[in-house]
Amino acid sequence: MNIRRMSKxxxxxxxxxxxxxxxxxxxxxxxxxxxxxxYAQASGAFTPIWVAFEAGLYKKHxxxxxxxxxxxxxxxxxxxxxxxxxxxxxxxxxNARMRGGEVKYFGGTIQQxxxxxxxxxxxxxxxxxxGKAVAxxxxxxxxxxxxxxxxxxxxxxxxxxxxxxxxxxxxxxxSSIIGGKAAGGVLSAPNTLKAKDAGLNMLVDIGKLNVPxxxxxYGTTERYMKSNPNNxxxxxxxxxxxxxxxxRQPEVAKKAxxxxxxxxxxxxxxxxxxxxxxxxxxxxxxxxxxxxxQFAYMDEKEFPNAKKAxxxxxxxxxFVEALEKSGFLKSIGMAK
Numbered sequence: 520m521n522i523r524r525m526s527k528x529x530x531x532x533x534x535x536x537x538x539x540x541x542x543x544x545x546x547x548x549x550x551x552x553x554x555x556x557x558y559a560q561a562s563g564a565f566t567p568i569w570v571a572f573e574a575g576l577y578k579k580h581x582x583x584x585x586x587x588x589x590x591x592x593x594x595x596x597x598x599x600x601x602x603x604x605x606x607x608x609x610x611x612x613x614n615a616r617m618r619g620g621e622v623k624y625f626g627g628t629i630q631q632x633x634x635x636x637x638x639x640x641x642x643x644x645x646x647x648x649x650g651k652a653v654a655x656x657x658x659x660x661x662x663x664x665x666x667x668x669x670x671x672x673x674x675x676x677x678x679x680x681x682x683x684x685x686x687x688x689x690x691x692x693x694s695s696i697i698g699g700k701a702a703g704g705v706l707s708a709p710n711t712l713k714a715k716d717a718g719l720n721m722l723v724d725i726g727k728l729n730v731p732x733x734x735x736x737y738g739t740t741e742r743y744m745k746s747n748p749n750n751x752x753x754x755x756x757x758x759x760x761x762x763x764x765x766x767r768q769p770e771v772a773k774k775a776x777x778x779x780x781x782x783x784x785x786x787x788x789x790x791x792x793x794x795x796x797x798x799x800x801x802x803x804x805x806x807x808x809x810x811x812x813q814f815a816y817m818d819e820k821e822f823p824n825a826k827k828a829x830x831x832x833x834x835x836x837x838f839v840e841a842l843e844k845s846g847f848l849k850s851i852g853m854a855k
Contacts, residue, residue: 547749547752548581548749549580549581549582549747549749549750549753550746550747550748550749550750551604551747551750552581552582552583553583553585554577554582554583554584554585554604554605554750554754555584555585555587555597555602555603555604555605556568556572556577556584556585556586556587556603556604556605556607556754557586557587557588557589557594557597557598557603557605557606557607557608558586558587558588558589558594558607558608559588559589559590559591559594559607559608559609559660560588560656560662560688560689560707561588561689561690561779561780561781562689562707562708562710562780563707563708563709563776563780563791563792563794563795564628564629564633564707564734564735564795564798565607565735565779566765566772566775566776566792566795566799567628567735567758567761567762567765567799568586568607568735568758568761569586569775569776569778569779570761570764570765570771570772570775571584571757571758571760571761572584572586572775573771573774573775573778574760574761574764574771576756576757576758576760576761576764577753577754577757579757579760580753580754580756580757581749581753582750582753582754582757584757587603589603590656590657590660590687590688591608591609591611591656591657591660591661592611592657592660594606594607594608594611595608595611595612595614595615595620595622596615598612598622598738598739598740598743599615599620599622599740604739604743604747604750605737605738605739605754606622606737606738606739607735607736607737608660608661608733608735608736609660609661609662609664609732609733609734609735609736610659610660610661610664610732610733610813610816611659611660612624612736612738612833613733613810613813613814613817613833614659614817614822616832616833617817617822617824617825617828620740621740621741621742622738622739622740622741623738623739623740623741623744623833623834623835624733624736624737624738624805624810624833624834624835625737625738625739625744625751625755625805625834625835625836625837625838625839626736626737626755626758626803626804626805626836626838626839627733627735627736627737627800627803627804627805627806627809628735628736628737628758628762628799628800628803629734629735629736629795629798629799629800630731630732630733630734630736630800630805630806630809631726631729631730631731631732631734631798631809632661632664632665632668632725632726632728632730632731632732632734633707633725633726633734633794633795633798634662634665634669634705634706634707634725634726635705635706635707635711635714635721635723635724635725635726636653636665636666636669636703636704636705636706636721636722636723636725637696637703637704637705637706637711637714637719637720637721637722638696638702638703638719638720638722639696639697639699639701639702639703639719639720640718640719640720642702642703642720642722643720643722644722645669645670645673645675645703645722645723646673646675647702648670648675648680648681648702648703648722649675649680649681650680650681651681651682651701651702651703652681652682652683652684652700652701652702653666653670653681653682653683653684653701653702653703653704653705654683654684654685654686654691654692654695654696654700654701654703654704655683655684655685655686655692655704655705656685656686656687656688656689656691656692657685657687658685659816659817659818661732661733661734662689662692662705662707663683663685664732664813664816665705665725665730665732666683666704666705667683667816668725668728668730668732668816669705669722669723669725669728672723672728673723684700684701686701689706689707689710690710692704692705692706692710693706693710693713693714693717696714696719697717697719703722705725707794708790708791708794708795709776709780709782709787709788709790709791711790711794712786712787712790712791713787726794726798730812731806731808731809731811731812732809732812732813732816733809733810733813736805736809737754737755737758737803738834739751744835744838748838751838752838752841752842755803755838755839755842756842756847758803759803759842759847759848759851759853760851762799762800762801762803762853763801763851763852763853765796765799766796766799767852769792769796772792772796773788773789773792776788776791776792801853802839802853803839803842803848803853804836804839804840805834805835805836805839807830807831807834808830810830810833810834811830814826814828814830
């Protein structure tokens, strides 16, 4: 009987210690208050990152954050080199880890592809893209993945049936279609709304296809996680509060969208918000199926080990789990 009681006591003590550690980690001061948070495009998908800055949520949790626009590949490189602290885009950290980079994801806001494919004025069907070119941003970015998935799901083979041209940014994709350099391309809001105004034709609403994949995920180096765990906790706290705030108070999110996307047309601002708000997840935990999906999108010649890779090696959900155990996420209204 005494042994049983002792076992129960040890188990209870262990559980309380785990909870206490989680609470401590969630409330501890950041080791490195000055941080650089990157984002890849002037797209409404990144709204929680902007809201966290504009509403003072990074500061609330002890971070002096600088929010910096940087394309996905440069963002990944900057995090690896130490020039930036947090990567906040799609699959580029998977590519980096496949090449030996010691990087991991620790959270995510949109883990499915939320884009729309548009065609030029004379292109009314995705099948009409056969033999033509579509514009994309950068190789292996989330938008590139969405482009290729939209084509494949409609029985078109990328780089064979349809040529993919890389033009670096979403606005450049829109300009390429309007200017006649490409017959189509995948866009994110607000450029989707601009495309409609320009008379372009929506060919595929990729968001409704529920295609798993990283669109906005958060990551850094393993070294950074070990050296600055409180920074990671503080960042996730700020993002979690920003997601809840953006959903509960649309006017706050729309103000941030107007500033960072540099638009003052209210219908466009409203449309951008309405496009992404339903997809901001109320759980920040990384979904392994989203990583697994990315493996399938990778070029077999460039990444021969992709098919055999284990998604668990690419993410660390312990920071989100600590915030859940501490009761923080529940306290702000964020549930799994």
